[in-house]
Amino acid sequence: MATKIDSELKSAAIFQQMQQHLQSDAGKDVLNKVGLVYQMVIAPKKLGKDEETFVVDLKKGKVYKGAFEGKPDATFSFVDDDFVAVSSGKLNPQMAFIRGKMKVKGSMSAAQKFTPDIFPKPAKL
Template structure:
């Protein structure tokens, strides 16, 4: 018959690594986000607040039409300065500062100046994307639904 042979030595607690001896691999520090009291210092903050109010009023209708979670990483000089999430997939919709609580369907990385031109209608989103003015990752085709949300907000 076959015998089971256990060749693993017994490990004692004192044989383990010392606390802090190893660092976690693959961990990337989150970019420093401004304190909520500092959000009002950004040019785009009033726009985000207004869009947030609009989503809270008509969010249930938007959830039925859009069914997606968008994350907007607003940059300045190549660094993320603001991060907003537009959740039009769950509940009656929500918009909040910070990263998406659930995985975002589409993530936009966009300079603040370009974002302002887009939401104010001074720049065409498709042309701006094709010109490389901002980046989109995830489900790129959902971005046209966010454009419709911004257009509805502009009428509001």
């Protein structure tokens, strides 16, 4: 059973869906294919203010709020609305990066594997 991700951010609903998705057969395929750990830093309006950290662990199939114990393969920083746009396919991740709407630390090759197909297909939020 997935644990509730407690946050006021719109992104939290996506992380909640992702957590359930990773426990499905399609989610297990993602784990086998990607097998990396991503840390997401999401700010409500402006990076650097009131940020919340989430982990998408595609090795263990876990999604949770809080910092990763150790070194994640890549860390992404977003404003809440931009994360929602990227994860729902409304904003191309490369364009988000080029426009400065997404910041990346860590392995660029790992970051490039964080693609929209790891997200569950958009449900109405």
